[in-house]
Amino acid sequence: MARLAGVSEATVSRVLNGVGPIKEETRQRVLEAAAALHYVPSAIAQQFARRRSGNLGIILPLLPKVNLFATHYFSELLSGIGATAKQEGYDLLLFFQGHDEPRHYDRLFQAQKIDACIILGAQDVPAEREALKELHAASRAFCLISQRYEDEPYNTVDADHASGVRAAVKHLLEKGYERIGLLNGPSVYSNSRDRLEGFRQALAEQQLAASDAPVLIGNYSRKSGYSHADQVAMLIRKGELDAIVAGSDRMAIGLLQGLKEHGLTAGIHYGLVGCDDSEGSRLTDPALTSLTVPFYEAGSEAAARLLTSASDEEAESGFQLKLPVQLVVRGSSAVRPL
Amino acid sequence: MARLAGVSEATVSRVLNGVGPIKEETRQRVLEAAAALHYVPSAIAQQFARRRSGNLGIILPLLPKVNLFATHYFSELLSGIGATAKQEGYDLLLFFQGHDEPRHYDRLFQAQKIDACIILGAQDVPAEREALKELHAASRAFCLISQRYEDEPYNTVDADHASGVRAAVKHLLEKGYERIGLLNGPSVYSNSRDRLEGFRQALAEQQLAASDAPVLIGNYSRKSGYSHADQVAMLIRKGELDAIVAGSDRMAIGLLQGLKEHGLTAGIHYGLVGCDDSEGSRLTDPALTSLTVPFYEAGSEAAARLLTSASDEEAESGFQLKLPVQLVVRGSSAVRPL
DNA sequence: GTGAAAGCGCTAACAC
DNA sequence: GTGTTAGCGCTTTCAC
Numbered sequence: 001m002a003r004l005a006g007v008s009e010a011t012v013s014r015v016l017n018g019v020g021p022i023k024e025e026t027r028q029r030v031l032e033a034a035a036a037l038h039y040v041p042s043a044i045a046q047q048f049a050r051r052r053s054g055n056l057g058i059i060l061p062l063l064p065k066v067n068l069f070a071t072h073y074f075s076e077l078l079s080g081i082g083a084t085a086k087q088e089g090y091d092l093l094l095f096f097q098g099h100d101e102p103r104h105y106d107r108l109f110q111a112q113k114i115d116a117c118i119i120l121g122a123q124d125v126p127a128e129r130e131a132l133k134e135l136h137a138a139s140r141a142f143c144l145i146s147q148r149y150e151d152e153p154y155n156t157v158d159a160d161h162a163s164g165v166r167a168a169v170k171h172l173l174e175k176g177y178e179r180i181g182l183l184n185g186p187s188v189y190s191n192s193r194d195r196l197e198g199f200r201q202a203l204a205e206q207q208l209a210a211s212d213a214p215v216l217i218g219n220y221s222r223k224s225g226y227s228h229a230d231q232v233a234m235l236i237r238k239g240e241l242d243a244i245v246a247g248s249d250r251m252a253i254g255l256l257q258g259l260k261e262h263g264l265t266a267g268i269h270y271g272l273v274g275c276d277d278s279e280g281s282r283l284t285d286p287a288l289t290s291l292t293v294p295f296y297e298a299g300s301e302a303a304a305r306l307l308t309s310a311s312d313e314e315a316e317s318g319f320q321l322k323l324p325v326q327l328v329v330r331g332s333s334a335v336r337p338l
Numbered sequence: 339m340a341r342l343a344g345v346s347e348a349t350v351s352r353v354l355n356g357v358g359p360i361k362e363e364t365r366q367r368v369l370e371a372a373a374a375l376h377y378v379p380s381a382i383a384q385q386f387a388r389r390r391s392g393n394l395g396i397i398l399p400l401l402p403k404v405n406l407f408a409t410h411y412f413s414e415l416l417s418g419i420g421a422t423a424k425q426e427g428y429d430l431l432l433f434f435q436g437h438d439e440p441r442h443y444d445r446l447f448q449a450q451k452i453d454a455c456i457i458l459g460a461q462d463v464p465a466e467r468e469a470l471k472e473l474h475a476a477s478r479a480f481c482l483i484s485q486r487y488e489d490e491p492y493n494t495v496d497a498d499h500a501s502g503v504r505a506a507v508k509h510l511l512e513k514g515y516e517r518i519g520l521l522n523g524p525s526v527y528s529n530s531r532d533r534l535e536g537f538r539q540a541l542a543e544q545q546l547a548a549s550d551a552p553v554l555i556g557n558y559s560r561k562s563g564y565s566h567a568d569q570v571a572m573l574i575r576k577g578e579l580d581a582i583v584a585g586s587d588r589m590a591i592g593l594l595q596g597l598k599e600h601g602l603t604a605g606i607h608y609g610l611v612g613c614d615d616s617e618g619s620r621l622t623d624p625a626l627t628s629l630t631v632p633f634y635e636a637g638s639e640a641a642a643r644l645l646t647s648a649s650d651e652e653a654e655s656g657f658q659l660k661l662p663v664q665l666v667v668r669g670s671s672a673v674r675p676l
Numbered sequence: 677g678t679g680a681a682a683g684c685g686c687t688a689a690c691a692c
Numbered sequence: 693g694t695g696t697t698a699g700c701g702c703t704t705t706c707a708c
Binding site: 009012014047 | 685686
Binding site for chain 2: 677678679680681683684685686
């Protein structure tokens with residue numbers, strides 16, 4: 001105890017935490033003693049006494065081994081969260097959530113392991129809704145990223161996927177493509193629904209009938225894109241399709257590879273746009289036009305809103321952020337030769 | 339307090355922790371009461387009383403925004419660590435370490451935030467060595483992944499990069515390539531040194547002079563691979579090189595793209611092998627032959643060794659694991675046409 | 677087999 | 693401004 005070294009008692013606490021009025025001289029004495037003794041306060045005891053853990057929980061889906069969250073999506077998000085959390089004096093506590101496991105999110109709060117939490121990869125399924133409702137009922141500080149529940153007032157941070165897809169379709173039309181299709185992800189993710197909506201809006205704006213525009217559903221994986229190649233090749237050959245927007249870069253890349261086997265090259269025989277502007281978009285030949293999503297900012301915004309509101313005890317009004325998405329044009333959507 | 343519901347006192351603790359002899363009947367009573375009251379023990383208080391945090395710290399390098407740890411490397415590692423930690427009842431506490439920031443690793447132990455820790459992306463630089471020495475001096479349970487210090491007895495888990503590169507070189511020679519080069523990473527990483535060693539061994543085994551085999555040094559990024567393309571193209575044109583092993587898939591891919599601009603195609607004009615068997619290796623055209631590294635296993639092994647030894651108070655003997663690496667053959671190292 | 681009591685190392689009233 | 697005094701909610705000797 002540094003109190004021996006100095007002369008005081010709980011004053012040490014005040015000095016170290018910078019609370020209450022302290023005479024500069026004693027402050028110095030305490031600081032010196034602490035330094036001399038290499039004193040490091042026990043975080044465990046502090047947490048206990050303060051009844052707050054100082055931890056920001058992060059719940060992320062445990063995808064099957066390989067390609068877990070390779071998609072640079074989680075990487076960016078985590079970095080953004082981490083930077084802000086550090087700045088606010090919080091540590092990051094990670095929880096992998098198996099898809100089938102019971103979602104005991106609130107238990108993390110009850111156990112006081114975390115003071116706030118960010119949920120990644122939430123799905124629109126009953127078990128998830130239940131778990132979130134519980135959090136909300138208990139007034140927990142939590143936030144969803146990249147997933148919204150239209151009928152619930154939860155805090156969310158998302159990208160404006162609808163605008164993104166609108167921009168993509170507009171771009172393709174300007175490039176001379178005429179029959180645009182969509183390879184979307186499953187509707188348990190709100191961003192899939194957003195993309196569909198953006199797609200329809202874009203067609204409507206151009207007075208194009210959305211009803212006969214091809215919309216295929218995959219699962220966001222490269223494999224899924226690849227497996228749709230046969231069908232897409234047929235549509236292209238029949239003249240019913242000449243460009244496609246995919247809900248993820250991975251699906252786009254799989255599709256691109258599959259169509260190459262059909263002798264169809266992106267940017268020549270058809271136009272292709274992906275989503276996420278992942279590293280992979282730069283690896284294909286031709287490189288993939290994509291929509292860049294500010295994941296880092298999403299993470300840091302989410303953390304900032306949660307953590308600063310946690311310290312303020314003010315009535316926090318909740319938030320539903322929608323971050324802008326931007327088109328990055330590359331070879332896969334080059335001018336269409338007639 | 340569940341004690342009201344039941345009748346006992348500290349017995350609750352015993353029941354919930356399954357220690358000491360308990361009459362089955364009281365055990366049931368306590369359990370029922372706990373269930374009825376939705377009792378969840380405070381992790382914070384438990385940690386405090388037990389003087390252990392129950393956290394496994396993970397230190398990972400904070401790389402500049404984009405492509406942070408996209409490389410599936412960290413993803414796999416984290417998943418492996420997470421799975422084992424969960425199984426052992428530990429939570430994961432994440433710390434991003436800026437390259438320039440002071441490395442106060444031991445402070446995490448002093449503050450009792452963590453009971454053990456895994457360090458990813460450690461470099462062989464003085465500040466790092468200093469921080470690790472401090473951990474070792476204080477007998478902390480820690481482990482390095484993918485980095486060894488030859489002169490220090492630290493716990494490590496690594497892949498057998500030397501064998502991997504040997505296998506790669508052998509494979510290329512068998513395919514008919516004759517003048518193999520190496521595009522390596524910087525020697526602050528032990529795996530770079532390992533690869534160089536494996537490379538030299540392989541040449542020596544084949545009675546080839548290692549001295550005039552081209553060895554280039556990049557920094558593991560795609561950009562770095564790309565920027566070596568000019569030099570490599572020249573070597574190929576001069577007949578001084580016809581195949582190359584790159585220290586990472588990303589460098590290999592950058593090189594492949596750069597050489598394509600020189601009109602040189604992997605698998606036709608030259609042979610190419612990468613390292614890590616990342617997702618990107620399947621995206622290039624041709625697909626990239628690579629060395630598959632068991633990152634998931636590395637993570638889970640590291641966690642297992644640390645956490646089981648932490649509970650056993652036995653003399654833990656330390657460990658230096660070397661996991662096997664395997665060659666995955668794809669198009670970039672096809673038979674060389676003469 | 678179970679209760680009683682001490683205490684983990686801090687913070688936060690409350691006096692002085 | 694600073695010391696005194698209670699706990700925070702568990703675990704853990706030690707008796708019984």
